[in-house]
Amino acid sequence: MASSLLTNSAAMTALQTLRNVSASLQTTENRISTGQRVATASDNSAYWSIATSMRADNAALSAVSDSLGLSAATVDTEYTALNKVIGDSNSGLTKLQALLVEAKTAGIDRTKIQAEITQIQQDMKNVANAATFNGVNWLSTNATTPATVNLVSSFSRVGGTPTINTITVTVANYSLYTSTTGGILDTVSGSASVDTINIGALTDSAADQTTIDGYIAQVTAAINTVSQSAANLGAIKNRISNNTEFVKSLMDSVDRGIGQLVDADMNAESTRLQALQTQQQLGVQALSIANQNSQSILSLFRG
Template sequence: MTSILTNTAAIAALSTLRSISSDMETTQGRISSGYKVETASDNAAYWSIATTMRSDNKALGTVQDALGLGAATTDVAYTALESSIKVVDEIKAKITAASQPGVDKDKVQKEITQLQDQLVSISKSASFSGENWVYHTGSAGAGTQSIVGSFNRDASGNVSLTTLEYDTNNSSLIQVDASGANVSLGGTGLLSSNLTYNTDTGSSASLSVSVLTLDISTMTAGDLSAALKGVDAVLQDMTDAASDVGALNSRIDMQTDFVADLMDSIEKGVGKLVDADMNEESTRLKALQTQQQLGIQALSIANSDSQNVLSLFR
């Protein structure tokens, strides 16, 4: 049936054109934005996952900054320990030299005093962003320091932080009280605590002086021998402390690399969920443009059918 009131063919062609135009709008939006899932209306599940993972990745970026700060702090502490070991090694050599008969111990002590001052200078200077792992005062005592190492989310959606912890009691070189005096008894400072050593019989003995207060000017041969053993014991403890800090620094480096790789993996995963495939979208756009041209042609043909009715009345 031919009707001038209802053009079924034109209605069908127009409906097809609307559908093609909607698809073109979607495709053009993906091409311009680069996303196939840009809003929740595009795909609620993928959008939710992507939004959460982007937030987690941002948190991991902050973790990277924290690891960088931790690495700098441990680097400074390790440098201080390494430099202090060299100075204490020099003090050990001076004590050995002073043990030789005929050596002027007063002159050797002057050299030791300069080395002791250098140890204090190194320890006080080993601070980064207000943290000092080798010099501790009455108001900033040694204790466990935590470095944020990772951001975690479990299967239930609960979040937590992984921390790398280090007890600075192990690396403390100098500890002073509120008045600034060295804590020689019961303190954690390897250089400020009284010297202790193992005797030839295996028992523990101690001296009433520390590395920082050592004065060999009036020491006897026996006193020098005991001081040498005490300084050597401190040197061994400092070496152990430097090894611990170096191991922590190595772990921080590994964790930093892991966090960087993890962020890259998350970013790739999110991209697979929401990024548009430009090759696919460009091909779809060309196809839709062709369909649109054909739809317009079909609508033109359908509209011309109404004109053909006039020929019936000529």
């Protein structure tokens, strides 16, 4: 091959090879530093677009998870209060029913029984008033309390159409006391509501015994209604718990899917890094050798 002082083909080839190796080395170093083989749209526009959409979906799922946590806390507060109102042999509606049955006994001091009934009535109202979480109370309501509450339960997207599913709660099904006395415990039936039952002045007369029977039936019905309300909230509580676990699993699955699309294989990249560094060193040496050709031409002209 003819030697030229103006055109050093060997140096040009070595330089081009070195440029290619340096570009590949930069790409590999970027992948190692970011941990991603598709970090920008220019790396792979299709995968980058899919990963970006999936990350947006995961952000929405994270918001759903937070909302489910808030809903779970709210439902748990109301559920706990309802169970407290139902009570046991020492408290709540269960104790109230027992006291009314006891009041049927001839000659018993009903004023003393009423004193205990009054304490139970006040305690149940206090429990309902205290069943508040984040400003939400379904057991003691007023005119500003919404008739229904939608609890976010899930998020999904098909194509470009997002879908947000909710659990609808009808507040009236759980309201024990209302500002219009229309709740489970303050709605008047006959001469009184569960909240205003008073047997202190009743006697052993047949008419008063019938009144007590009506109160017992009224409290029994309240126990059944409140128990059903608690059961409904228990079902909602379980549904929220199941949805929470599903959303967390779904988020993990989406993260894995994103990783398979854009994450770099660090084992392969580290091996490629070593190879490219070696190629770069050899390229520098090759370019140096090629550049010495000009010096060889100069030696031909020395005397």
